[in-house]
Amino acid sequence: MNESYTIPIGPLHPAIHEPITLKLEVSGERIVGVDVFCSQVHRGIEWIGMNRNNAIQSIYLAERVCGICNICHPLCMVQAIEKAAEIEVPERAEYIRTIMAELERIHSHLLWAGVAAHEIGFDTVFHYTWALRENVMDLIEYLTGNRVTKAIMMIGGVRRDIKEEGAKKIKEGMKFYLENFKKIEEIYLHDPTIKMRTRDVGILTKEDALKLCAVGPTARASGVPKDVRQDFPYAAYGDYGVKAITPDVYNGEVHGDVFDRIIVRLLEVKQSVDIINWVLDNMPSGPLLAEKNLVKLKIRLKKAEGEGIGRVEAPRGEDIHYVRLKAGEEPFLSWKIRAPTYNNVLPWIPMLLGGQIADVPIVAASTDPCMSCLNRVTVVDTDKKKEFEITKEYMHELSVRKTRRLMRNGR
Amino acid sequence: MMMNEVWKLLFKKPKTNKFPAKYAPKNVHHFLRRVQSGKAKLVPPVPTPPDFRGKIKYDIDSCVGCGLCAQVCPSKAIEIVRDKKWIIMHCKEGATLAAPLKIKIYVSRCVFCAQCVDICPRKCLQMSDEFLLANENKLDKSLIVPGP
Numbered sequence: 049m050n051e052s053y054t055i056p057i058g059p060l061h062p063a064i065h066e067p068i069t070l071k072l073e074v075s076g077e078r079i080v081g082v083d084v085f086c087s088q089v090h091r092g093i094e095w096i097g098m099n100r101n102n103a104i105q106s107i108y109l110a111e112r113v114c115g116i117c118n119i120c121h122p123l124c125m126v127q128a129i130e131k132a133a134e135i136e137v138p139e140r141a142e143y144i145r146t147i148m149a150e151l152e153r154i155h156s157h158l159l160w161a162g163v164a165a166h167e168i169g170f171d172t173v174f175h176y177t178w179a180l181r182e183n184v185m186d187l188i189e190y191l192t193g194n195r196v197t198k199a200i201m202m203i204g205g206v207r208r209d210i211k212e213e214g215a216k217k218i219k220e221g222m223k224f225y226l227e228n229f230k231k232i233e234e235i236y237l238h239d240p241t242i243k244m245r246t247r248d249v250g251i252l253t254k255e256d257a258l259k260l261c262a263v264g265p266t267a268r269a270s271g272v273p274k275d276v277r278q279d280f281p282y283a284a285y286g287d288y289g290v291k292a293i294t295p296d297v298y299n300g301e302v303h304g305d306v307f308d309r310i311i312v313r314l315l316e317v318k319q320s321v322d323i324i325n326w327v328l329d330n331m332p333s334g335p336l337l338a339e340k341n342l343v344k345l346k347i348r349l350k351k352a353e354g355e356g357i358g359r360v361e362a363p364r365g366e367d368i369h370y371v372r373l374k375a376g377e378e379p380f381l382s383w384k385i386r387a388p389t390y391n392n393v394l395p396w397i398p399m400l401l402g403g404q405i406a407d408v409p410i411v412a413a414s415t416d417p418c419m420s421c422l423n424r425v426t427v428v429d430t431d432k433k434k435e436f437e438i439t440k441e442y443m444h445e446l447s448v449r450k451t452r453r454l455m456r457n458g459r
Numbered sequence: 460m461m462m463n464e465v466w467k468l469l470f471k472k473p474k475t476n477k478f479p480a481k482y483a484p485k486n487v488h489h490f491l492r493r494v495q496s497g498k499a500k501l502v503p504p505v506p507t508p509p510d511f512r513g514k515i516k517y518d519i520d521s522c523v524g525c526g527l528c529a530q531v532c533p534s535k536a537i538e539i540v541r542d543k544k545w546i547i548m549h550c551k552e553g554a555t556l557a558a559p560l561k562i563k564i565y566v567s568r569c570v571f572c573a574q575c576v577d578i579c580p581r582k583c584l585q586m587s588d589e590f591l592l593a594n595e596n597k598l599d600k601s602l603i604v605p606g607p
Contacts, residue, residue, distance in 0.1 A: 101533065108533035108572045172465055179474060190508045199512070199572040207577065208510070235461055342578045343527065 052080060057408070068393065070400075070412075077404045082397045094383045102378040103129055103203060103349045104342070110369070111197055113385060116159065119152040120362035121369070121385070122201040127282060128371035129203050131356025133349055140334040141205035146284040146327050147218065148192070148200055149360070150320040154225065155184045156363035157313045157320075160416045161236065164310065167409040168245045169448030173235055180228055187221045190214065203345060204338030215328055222321045229318055236310055237298075244454045246306035250399040250411035253304055260394045264365020265316065266415045268294050269309040271302035276361035288326055293319060306414040350378055364388040364416045389415070406450040409443060478504040504590075512571040513590045515564055517604045518583040519544075524560030528575035528584060536568035537575065564604040567597040 057070035073081030093113060097106045110125040111118045123145060130137060162177035185195055191214055192198040200206050210218070236242055252262065257270035267274050275292035277285040293315045295301070295308040302308065339345040355372040365388030374381040392415040399411050479501050484490035493499040507513070519542075529537040541558040549557075576584045594602055 102530070104531050104574065105533040108570060108574070112570075172461065176464060176468070182474060193508060193510045193512045193573075194571065197570070197572070199574075231464065235464070239461060342531070343580075346531075 051075070055405070070396070072400070072405070072408070074405060077406075079400050079403050079405065082400045084393055084396055094385060097383040098380050100379065102346065103380070104346065106380065106383070107201055107203070108199065111199065111201075113387065115196060116156050117152070117362045117364070117367070118197055119148050119201070120360045120367050123149060123283075124358040124360040124367050124369040125371065126201050126203050127358030127360070128356040128369045129349070129373070131358070132354040132371055132373045133203075133352035134354070135204045135338050137205055137338055138335045139332045141336050142283045143327050143331045144206045144210055144336070145201070147210065147324055148198065148206075149283065150324045151184055151188055153320045153363045154317050155181055155188065157317050158184070160313060161232070161310065164410065164413055165242070167413045167444075167447060168242065169444070169451045170241060173242075176235070177232070180232065183221055183224055187217060190217055202337060203349065205336045207336070209336055210331075218324060218328060222325050225317070225321050229321070232317075233314060236314055241451060241455060242310070243307060245410065245451055246310060248303065248305050249407050250306045250403065250414055251304050252395050252399050254302070256398045257304070257395065260398075261391050262395045263388050263391045264362070265309055265312045266365065266392045266395060268292055269312045270304035271296065276359050276366050280359055282360065284327055287330070288323055290319070290323070306410055309414045349373070351375055362388050365392060392416075404450070405443070406446040409447050476505050477502050507588050507590065511588055511590075512573050512586040513588050514566055514592055515569060515575075515604055516585040516587045517562070517564060519561055519605050521581050521583040522561055523581055524562070525580060526560065526562075527578045527580065528562060531574045531578050533572060533574065534568050534570045536565045536570075538563045538565070565598070566592060566602040566604060567594070
């Protein structure tokens with residue numbers, strides 16, 4: 049039998065939060081062709097920033113670009129505005145920003161690790177990881193006032209200080225993660241089930257990663273030592289000296305598969321803990337805001353003219369905001385956001401080629417593209433002109449069944 | 460390794476705080492009425508952190524009506540209105556236009572960023588600890604500050 053099927057996945061679909069369409073050409077279980085279609089949704093965020101909002105209002109809009117990356121987007125935008133309006137940020141504010149960004153990285157990576165375990169049908173680990181993640185969420189809630197939308201960034205600094213009590217809580221939290229890191233490492237990196245489902249699955253070679261401009265952990269897992277915190281340090285990273293983590297740090301070899309992405313993300317959690325501890329010990333004192341009077345700041349931004357680019361290493365990769373200001377106009381003259389998932393979608397093509405349908409959820413999830421919405425896949429049989437649907441549940445079941453099958457055969 | 464952890468977790472208490480009751484009530488209003496009459500017991504919520512940003516509180520008497528809060532509100536939840544109390548007190552021809560400016564906050568549109576609290580020159584805005592704000596009606600009396 050030599051017929052091939054086309055399976056469109058999306059626009060509202062698999063293992064992905066963002067609406068995106070994947071067209072898979074399958075021959076039996078093998079994937080022989082992949083095509084990705086982006087730009088299925090337009091929320092008009094940039095338009096609102098350029099037409100309705102002033103710069104201060106846009107901080108909170110940027111925070112809502114993504115639910116999980118709600119520190120890196122405002123941080124990135126605020127950096128761009130500071131460059132455009134030539135505002136000098138006080139040192140203490142830079143250090144607090146670093147702590148917040150790293151706390152976000154810990155929570156995002158743990159969330160991702162849990163979701164990855166769920167995709168291969170290992171729900172025990174999923175719940176276990178998310179229970180560990182609760183601690184960092186509580187810490188964030190204590191420091192910023194809310195669990196998710198932190199509202200801590202401000203043009204020229206931060207809005208809240210970390211007091212002695214807060215510093216003590218962070219220290220305790222970091223100690224908790226250092227103690228539990230061994231357990232997470234044992235579960236994820238030495239468990240046979242996870243290894244057999246992720247080793248040599250969804251391989252992205254170094255050449256492909258460079259060619260397709262992959263960013264963040266996806267690129268690092270393929271052996272590209274690329275990290276904005278290392279290459280173009282911002283906030284307090286320049287003082288600390290971050291080193292990009294590639295999987296060969298752990299076991300001396302780079303495969304570029306899903307397992308390597310797990311290694312990179314878990315090691316980054318440990319790196320974040322180290323950074324937070326260092327930043328807390330070396331925190332300078334001083335003011336939090338460059339311009340305390342918000343009315344003055346507003347007037348200054350209205351008069352400012354120029355352009356700026358902010359670059360931030362989000363948990364998923366490099367995030368870029370470009371902002372142009374014009375004197376006498378409150379909204380931005382132009383605002384462009386380039387979120388990391390945009391770069392990490394094209395690498396799906398070499399990753400999925402030659403794989404199986406049951407591997408689609410875990411491979412798609414491995415680049416951490418805001419998960420969910422896996423509600424409908426239509427399988428189109430081009431020869432018989434027949435259509436049938438694969439639901440999210442069915443796809444998940446396929447994935448779970450593959451795990452079971454491998455476990456039976458492996459023993 | 461995983462088995463050991465799972466065994467340990469079996470004997471641990473769940474982390475979830477079962478608010479408002481151990482088993483979710485079918486009708487929350489009905490349940491709250493029963494709590495008030497002492498027939499049911501309420502499981503208290505997790506305490507809010509310091510400087511929590513809940514429902515906004517507004518001190519209408521010290522407000523000067525500068526309108527800065529409305530200028531920085533990201534969700535345009537603040538509307539500038541004329542002081543109703545003043546209009547009632549000085550009910551004359553054309554008095555509406557001479558009435559001082561005050562604000563009206565639609566909590567259903569609020570994103571709880573507390574930017575208005577930061578910019579207020581008279582410190583008449585404040586975030587409270589109240590977080591149970593779910594309602595079927597967006598323009599419910601409890602979701603408009605100040606109340607009628």
